[in-house]
Amino acid sequence: MRKIVVLTGAGISAESGISTFRDSGGLWETHRIEDVATPQAWDKDPALVLEFYNQRRKKLLEVEPNPAHYALARLDDHFDLTVITQNVDDLHERGGSKKVLHLHGELKKSRSTADPDLVYEIQGWELNLGDTCEKGSQLRPHIVWFGEAVPNIMPAANLCSQADILLVIGTSLAVYPAAGLIDYVPHSSPKYLIDPNARPMPWIPNLTVIPEKAGSSVPGIVDMLLKET
Numbered sequence: 260m261r262k263i264v265v266l267t268g269a270g271i272s273a274e275s276g277i278s279t280f281r282d283s284g285g286l287w288e289t290h291r292i293e294d295v296a297t298p299q300a301w302d303k304d305p306a307l308v309l310e311f312y313n314q315r316r317k318k319l320l321e322v323e324p325n326p327a328h329y330a331l332a333r334l335d336d337h338f339d340l341t342v343i344t345q346n347v348d349d350l351h352e353r354g355g356s357k358k359v360l361h362l363h364g365e366l367k368k369s370r371s372t373a374d375p376d377l378v379y380e381i382q383g384w385e386l387n388l389g390d391t392c393e394k395g396s397q398l399r400p401h402i403v404w405f406g407e408a409v410p411n412i413m414p415a416a417n418l419c420s421q422a423d424i425l426l427v428i429g430t431s432l433a434v435y436p437a438a439g440l441i442d443y444v445p446h447s448s449p450k451y452l453i454d455p456n457a458r459p460m461p462w463i464p465n466l467t468v469i470p471e472k473a474g475s476s477v478p479g480i481v482d483m484l485l486k487e488t
Protein backbone atom coordinates (compact mmCIF):
# COMPACT_ATOMS: atom_id res chain seq x y z
CA MET A 260 0.00 0.00 0.00
CA ARG A 261 1.29 3.46 -0.84
CA LYS A 262 1.94 5.72 2.11
CA ILE A 263 0.23 9.09 2.38
CA VAL A 264 1.05 11.62 5.06
CA VAL A 265 -1.38 14.47 5.60
CA LEU A 266 0.00 17.39 7.60
CA THR A 267 -2.79 19.63 8.83
CA GLY A 268 -3.06 22.94 10.66
CA ALA A 269 -5.73 25.19 12.05
CA GLY A 270 -7.05 26.04 8.55
CA ILE A 271 -8.62 22.61 8.05
CA SER A 272 -10.87 23.24 11.04
CA ALA A 273 -11.69 26.86 10.15
CA GLU A 274 -14.80 25.90 8.14
CA SER A 275 -16.03 23.92 11.15
CA GLY A 276 -16.08 27.21 13.05
CA ILE A 277 -12.85 26.99 15.04
CA SER A 278 -10.70 30.12 14.81
CA THR A 279 -7.19 29.85 13.42
CA PHE A 280 -4.44 31.67 15.27
CA ARG A 281 -2.91 34.04 12.79
CA ASP A 282 -5.66 35.01 10.33
CA SER A 283 -7.61 38.21 10.89
CA GLY A 284 -10.21 37.39 13.53
CA GLY A 285 -7.87 34.63 14.74
CA LEU A 286 -7.26 33.79 18.37
CA TRP A 287 -4.04 35.78 18.71
CA GLU A 288 -5.96 39.00 18.07
CA THR A 289 -7.83 38.52 21.34
CA HIS A 290 -5.20 36.71 23.42
CA ARG A 291 -1.45 37.18 23.67
CA ILE A 292 0.44 33.90 23.18
CA GLU A 293 2.62 34.61 26.19
CA ASP A 294 -0.44 35.09 28.46
CA VAL A 295 -2.14 31.77 27.72
CA ALA A 296 0.06 29.30 25.85
CA THR A 297 3.47 29.19 27.54
CA PRO A 298 4.85 27.51 30.67
CA GLN A 299 5.47 31.00 32.06
CA ALA A 300 1.78 31.86 31.68
CA TRP A 301 0.88 28.70 33.59
CA ASP A 302 3.28 29.63 36.41
CA LYS A 303 1.93 33.19 36.55
CA ASP A 304 -1.81 32.72 36.19
CA PRO A 305 -2.98 29.09 35.86
CA ALA A 306 -6.63 30.09 36.25
CA LEU A 307 -6.42 32.31 33.14
CA VAL A 308 -4.70 29.53 31.17
CA LEU A 309 -7.32 26.98 32.24
CA GLU A 310 -10.12 29.38 31.31
CA PHE A 311 -8.60 29.99 27.85
CA TYR A 312 -8.55 26.25 27.13
CA ASN A 313 -11.96 25.72 28.77
CA GLN A 314 -13.45 28.17 26.27
CA ARG A 315 -11.68 26.43 23.35
CA ARG A 316 -12.97 23.05 24.62
CA LYS A 317 -16.50 24.35 25.06
CA LYS A 318 -16.45 25.59 21.46
CA LEU A 319 -15.10 22.25 20.25
CA LEU A 320 -18.08 20.43 21.72
CA GLU A 321 -20.39 22.65 19.62
CA VAL A 322 -18.77 22.07 16.21
CA GLU A 323 -18.61 19.22 13.71
CA PRO A 324 -16.04 17.94 11.22
CA ASN A 325 -16.33 19.51 7.76
CA PRO A 326 -16.11 17.95 4.26
CA ALA A 327 -12.30 18.06 4.35
CA HIS A 328 -12.08 15.93 7.50
CA TYR A 329 -14.63 13.44 6.15
CA ALA A 330 -12.95 13.25 2.73
CA LEU A 331 -9.54 12.35 4.21
CA ALA A 332 -11.11 9.42 6.05
CA ARG A 333 -12.19 7.97 2.66
CA LEU A 334 -8.51 7.38 1.83
CA ASP A 335 -7.94 5.07 4.79
CA ASP A 336 -9.09 1.88 3.06
CA HIS A 337 -6.91 2.46 0.00
CA PHE A 338 -3.66 3.88 1.37
CA ASP A 339 -1.48 3.52 4.43
CA LEU A 340 -2.45 6.97 5.66
CA THR A 341 -1.41 8.94 8.72
CA VAL A 342 -2.73 12.37 9.59
CA ILE A 343 -0.10 14.41 11.41
CA THR A 344 -1.95 17.35 12.87
CA GLN A 345 -0.88 20.51 14.62
CA ASN A 346 -4.47 20.86 15.74
CA VAL A 347 -5.55 20.13 19.26
CA ASP A 348 -9.16 19.49 18.25
CA ASP A 349 -10.51 15.97 17.61
CA LEU A 350 -12.20 16.67 14.28
CA HIS A 351 -10.01 14.25 12.30
CA GLU A 352 -10.98 11.42 14.68
CA ARG A 353 -14.65 12.40 14.57
CA GLY A 354 -14.41 12.64 10.77
CA GLY A 355 -13.37 8.98 10.71
CA SER A 356 -9.58 9.07 10.27
CA LYS A 357 -8.02 6.02 11.90
CA LYS A 358 -4.39 7.07 12.41
CA VAL A 359 -3.95 10.58 13.81
CA LEU A 360 -0.72 11.81 15.37
CA HIS A 361 -1.17 15.01 17.39
CA LEU A 362 1.96 17.14 17.44
CA HIS A 363 0.71 19.80 19.82
CA GLY A 364 -1.47 17.82 22.19
CA GLU A 365 -5.19 17.27 22.56
CA LEU A 366 -7.73 19.71 23.91
CA LYS A 367 -9.97 17.01 25.34
CA LYS A 368 -7.20 15.56 27.52
CA SER A 369 -5.51 16.68 30.71
CA ARG A 370 -2.13 15.75 32.11
CA SER A 371 -0.61 15.58 35.57
CA THR A 372 1.82 18.39 36.42
CA ALA A 373 3.82 15.85 38.46
CA ASP A 374 3.98 12.93 36.00
CA PRO A 375 3.64 13.60 32.24
CA ASP A 376 2.68 9.96 31.63
CA LEU A 377 -0.58 10.44 33.51
CA VAL A 378 -2.98 11.61 30.81
CA TYR A 379 -6.77 11.65 31.21
CA GLU A 380 -9.86 12.28 29.08
CA ILE A 381 -11.68 15.41 30.25
CA GLN A 382 -15.36 14.82 30.82
CA GLY A 383 -17.34 17.85 29.63
CA TRP A 384 -15.50 21.08 28.91
CA GLU A 385 -14.09 22.31 32.20
CA LEU A 386 -10.70 21.75 33.80
CA ASN A 387 -10.31 23.79 36.98
CA LEU A 388 -7.87 24.63 39.72
CA GLY A 389 -8.19 21.84 42.27
CA ASP A 390 -8.69 19.09 39.66
CA THR A 391 -5.93 16.64 40.44
CA CYS A 392 -4.31 13.46 39.12
CA GLU A 393 -4.33 10.19 41.06
CA LYS A 394 -1.13 11.34 42.81
CA GLY A 395 -2.83 14.52 44.01
CA SER A 396 -1.12 17.00 41.67
CA GLN A 397 -2.90 19.71 39.71
CA LEU A 398 -3.95 18.75 36.19
CA ARG A 399 -2.95 20.97 33.24
CA PRO A 400 -4.17 20.96 29.64
CA HIS A 401 -2.52 18.18 27.56
CA ILE A 402 -1.17 20.80 25.18
CA VAL A 403 2.35 21.46 23.93
CA TRP A 404 2.88 25.11 24.80
CA PHE A 405 5.21 27.47 22.98
CA GLY A 406 8.70 26.86 24.30
CA GLU A 407 8.02 23.21 25.20
CA ALA A 408 9.48 20.15 23.47
CA VAL A 409 7.33 18.39 20.85
CA PRO A 410 7.50 14.70 21.87
CA ASN A 411 5.90 13.40 18.65
CA ILE A 412 8.20 15.21 16.25
CA MET A 413 10.57 12.26 15.66
CA PRO A 414 7.78 9.75 14.88
CA ALA A 415 6.32 12.42 12.57
CA ALA A 416 9.65 12.95 10.81
CA ASN A 417 10.01 9.18 10.32
CA LEU A 418 6.56 8.98 8.76
CA CYS A 419 7.37 11.91 6.45
CA SER A 420 10.64 10.33 5.33
CA GLN A 421 8.66 7.31 4.04
CA ALA A 422 5.77 9.22 2.44
CA ASP A 423 4.93 8.46 -1.20
CA ILE A 424 2.52 11.41 -1.25
CA LEU A 425 2.24 14.44 1.08
CA LEU A 426 -0.81 16.63 1.54
CA VAL A 427 -0.32 19.82 3.56
CA ILE A 428 -3.62 21.45 4.48
CA GLY A 429 -4.43 24.71 6.24
CA THR A 430 -1.19 25.63 7.89
CA SER A 431 0.79 28.84 7.69
CA LEU A 432 3.95 26.71 8.09
CA ALA A 433 5.04 29.30 10.64
CA VAL A 434 5.37 27.08 13.72
CA TYR A 435 8.54 25.00 14.04
CA PRO A 436 9.45 22.18 14.29
CA ALA A 437 6.19 21.14 12.55
CA ALA A 438 6.87 23.38 9.56
CA GLY A 439 10.20 21.60 8.95
CA LEU A 440 8.52 18.20 8.46
CA ILE A 441 8.02 18.87 4.74
CA ASP A 442 11.82 18.73 4.32
CA TYR A 443 11.84 15.06 5.40
CA VAL A 444 9.59 13.95 2.53
CA PRO A 445 11.53 12.39 -0.39
CA HIS A 446 12.18 14.81 -3.27
CA SER A 447 10.49 12.43 -5.71
CA SER A 448 7.19 12.26 -3.77
CA PRO A 449 4.38 14.51 -5.02
CA LYS A 450 3.35 17.18 -2.51
CA TYR A 451 0.18 19.25 -2.44
CA LEU A 452 -0.26 22.41 -0.37
CA ILE A 453 -3.91 23.41 0.13
CA ASP A 454 -4.36 26.81 1.76
CA PRO A 455 -6.17 29.89 0.42
CA ASN A 456 -3.22 32.07 1.43
CA ALA A 457 -0.49 29.72 0.25
CA ARG A 458 2.41 31.33 -1.55
CA PRO A 459 4.60 29.59 -4.14
CA MET A 460 7.47 27.66 -2.51
CA PRO A 461 9.73 26.92 -5.50
CA TRP A 462 12.47 25.49 -3.28
CA ILE A 463 10.28 22.49 -2.39
CA PRO A 464 10.58 19.82 -5.11
CA ASN A 465 7.45 18.36 -6.68
CA LEU A 466 5.07 20.76 -4.90
CA THR A 467 1.66 21.74 -6.29
CA VAL A 468 0.12 24.74 -4.54
CA ILE A 469 -3.69 24.81 -4.45
CA PRO A 470 -4.74 28.22 -3.09
CA GLU A 471 -8.24 27.16 -2.05
CA LYS A 472 -10.23 26.46 1.09
CA ALA A 473 -9.97 22.94 2.47
CA GLY A 474 -13.71 22.19 2.57
CA SER A 475 -14.22 22.88 -1.12
CA SER A 476 -10.96 21.44 -2.50
CA VAL A 477 -9.96 18.41 -0.37
CA PRO A 478 -12.92 16.19 -1.46
CA GLY A 479 -11.87 16.64 -5.13
CA ILE A 480 -8.21 15.92 -4.36
CA VAL A 481 -9.26 12.76 -2.51
CA ASP A 482 -11.32 11.69 -5.55
CA MET A 483 -8.26 12.25 -7.76
CA LEU A 484 -6.06 10.11 -5.48
CA LEU A 485 -8.66 7.35 -5.33
CA LYS A 486 -8.85 7.25 -9.15
CA GLU A 487 -5.08 6.66 -9.26
CA THR A 488 -5.29 3.52 -7.10
Ligand code: NAD
Binds near residue numbers: 434
Ligand atom coordinates in the same frame (compact mmCIF):
# COMPACT_ATOMS: atom_id res chain seq x y z
P1 NAD B 1 -2.14 29.24 11.68
O1 NAD B 1 -3.25 29.95 12.36
O2 NAD B 1 -0.76 29.77 11.80
O3 NAD B 1 -2.46 29.15 10.11
C1 NAD B 1 -3.71 28.78 9.64
C2 NAD B 1 -3.62 28.62 8.14
O4 NAD B 1 -4.88 28.15 7.71
C3 NAD B 1 -3.32 29.90 7.38
O5 NAD B 1 -2.24 29.69 6.48
C4 NAD B 1 -4.62 30.17 6.62
O6 NAD B 1 -4.39 30.72 5.34
C5 NAD B 1 -5.19 28.79 6.50
N1 NAD B 1 -6.64 28.72 6.33
C6 NAD B 1 -7.59 29.56 6.81
N2 NAD B 1 -8.81 29.15 6.42
C7 NAD B 1 -8.64 28.01 5.70
C8 NAD B 1 -9.50 27.11 5.03
N3 NAD B 1 -10.82 27.28 5.04
N4 NAD B 1 -8.96 26.03 4.39
C9 NAD B 1 -7.62 25.84 4.37
N5 NAD B 1 -6.74 26.67 4.97
C10 NAD B 1 -7.25 27.76 5.62
O7 NAD B 1 -2.23 27.75 12.15
P2 NAD B 1 -1.15 26.57 12.15
O8 NAD B 1 -0.27 26.67 10.97
O9 NAD B 1 -1.93 25.33 12.39
O10 NAD B 1 -0.23 26.82 13.43
C11 NAD B 1 -0.65 27.39 14.59
C12 NAD B 1 -0.79 26.58 15.84
O11 NAD B 1 -2.11 26.83 16.23
C13 NAD B 1 -0.72 25.12 15.78
O12 NAD B 1 0.27 24.76 16.64
C14 NAD B 1 -2.05 24.58 16.36
O13 NAD B 1 -1.77 23.73 17.45
C15 NAD B 1 -2.72 25.76 16.90
N6 NAD B 1 -4.18 25.88 16.67
C16 NAD B 1 -4.97 24.79 16.61
C17 NAD B 1 -6.33 24.94 16.35
C18 NAD B 1 -7.19 23.70 16.31
O14 NAD B 1 -6.89 22.72 16.96
N7 NAD B 1 -8.25 23.70 15.48
C19 NAD B 1 -6.88 26.18 16.16
C20 NAD B 1 -6.03 27.30 16.25
C21 NAD B 1 -4.68 27.12 16.48
